Amino acid sequence: MSEPSAVAFVPARSGSERVTNKNIRPLAGHPLLAYAIETARRSGCFERVVVSTDSEGIADVARWYGADVPFLRPPEYATSTSPDIEWLAYTLEQLEERYDLFALIRATNPFRGPDVVRRGLAQLLETSEADSIRAVERVKQHPGKMWLLSDDARTMLPLLDQSDLDVAWHAGQYQALPEVYVQNSALEIAWTRVVTETGTREGEVLAPFVTQDLEGFNVDDEDDWERAERLVARGEAALPTIDRPPYTPSA
Numbered sequence: 084m085s086e087p088s089a090v091a092f093v094p095a096r097s098g099s100e101r102v103t104n105k106n107i108r109p110l111a112g113h114p115l116l117a118y119a120i121e122t123a124r125r126s127g128c129f130e131r132v133v134v135s136t137d138s139e140g141i142a143d144v145a146r147w148y149g150a151d152v153p154f155l156r157p158p159e160y161a162t163s164t165s166p167d168i169e170w171l172a173y174t175l176e177q178l179e180e181r182y183d184l185f186a187l188i189r190a191t192n193p194f195r196g197p198d199v200v201r202r203g204l205a206q207l208l209e210t211s212e213a214d215s216i217r218a219v220e221r222v223k224q225h226p227g228k229m230w231l232l233s234d235d236a237r238t239m240l241p242l243l244d245q246s247d248l249d250v251a252w253h254a255g256q257y258q259a260l261p262e263v264y265v266q267n268s269a270l271e272i273a274w275t276r277v278v279t280e281t282g283t284r285e286g287e288v289l290a291p292f293v294t295q296d297l298e299g300f301n302v303d304d305e306d307d308w309e310r311a312e313r314l315v316a317r318g319e320a321a322l323p324t325i326d327r328p329p330y331t332p333s334a
Contacts, residue, residue, distance in 0.1 A: 087183035089204070089272075090131045091123035092174065093150060095190055096161040097138035101304045106136075106190045107144050108308075111315050111322055112329050115302065116141065117148045119190040121323040124149055126200035130182070135170050137161035147330040153178065168284050175278055187271040187284070193311060194297040194320045195269045203270045203292045214286025215273030219264040220299045227252025227260050264291060267299035 095116050099105040107114040116134070123132040134145035134152050137160075142152040154177060160170040167187070175185070184207075186200065199218075207216045229242040230253075245251040252260050270292060277286030297320050302308055314320035 087208075088181075089129050089184040089186065090133060090178075090180075090182040091126075091129040091186045091188050091200075092171065093119045093123065093132065093134045093145070093188050093190060094167065094170065095134050095136045095138075095141050095145065096156065096165075097136065097141060098161075098163070100163060102302065102308055105302065105308075107141055109329070110193060110308075110311060113148075113325050114144055114330060115193060116144055116190045117325055117330070118193045118323050119188050120145065120148045120150045121325050122195055122197050122200060123186070123188045125323060126197040126204075128200055128204050129186070131180070133174065133178070135174050143332075144330050148325070148327070168278070168282065171284050172278050172282075175275060182275055184272060185275050186273075189268045191302045192267070192269045192298075192300060193302065193322055194300050194314075195294075196298070196321070196323055199270055199294070199298050203272050206290060206292055207272050210290045212288055213290035214277045214281075214288045215271060215284075216290045216292040217266055217271050217285060218269035218292045218294050218299055219266050220294050222263045222265045225252065225257060225260050225263060227255075227263075264293070267294060268301050269294050269299045 093116065095106040102108065106116045120132055123129055132150045134150045135156050136142055136145065136152065137156040137158055139155065142155065145152050156170050157173065160173055188200065203216050207213060226243055230239040231242055232239045241253055245253065273285055277283060281287060302311055315322060
């Protein structure tokens, strides 16, 4: 049996409310977007790496680093509240080629690396019952220790009902609590059929792809950006190697 075909999508809309021009902001000499493209390319998993953007400027950067930008994303699919399923369904429909699988490789996870993608794809192919995999990591702040304040903020109740427990989670040690995982944005891979069959990007059965250490590190705000710079400067985190000169507007 032949290997299923796969396409990598790197979403990169213009505008960022918490980190200005995040996708094309330089980190260690190259724009953040470049590391996602290089991760997808070096993984060897995809017939094509496609950047979905609403900006011609971002498209130029993407092409410089070896990605395809066959068309721009419509503005209505590029707002700060646009769900991924909108641009994803649009892009899959507009592409001339059809693929069995698609991956979302976001620019916001610079320390993920090609091996993560290879591991994720292998896991999905080995999990026949799954529609998709999604990257997750064990939570540091457990929901069992979270609270909801009353309207006047004078009292509070646990977020999760714990009345039937011998020892409430909020009164116990972290090590004694049930393991809970939170999604990060490092990787998603799914069968393309789920988009048309379920109207979602993940389908009905998700398999957990558990990231380790900095694989799930996400640049979400300025504090994250500063930490990413420190990690790289100290040699505590590695970025995918890029074998071409940095993009310049005149390139």
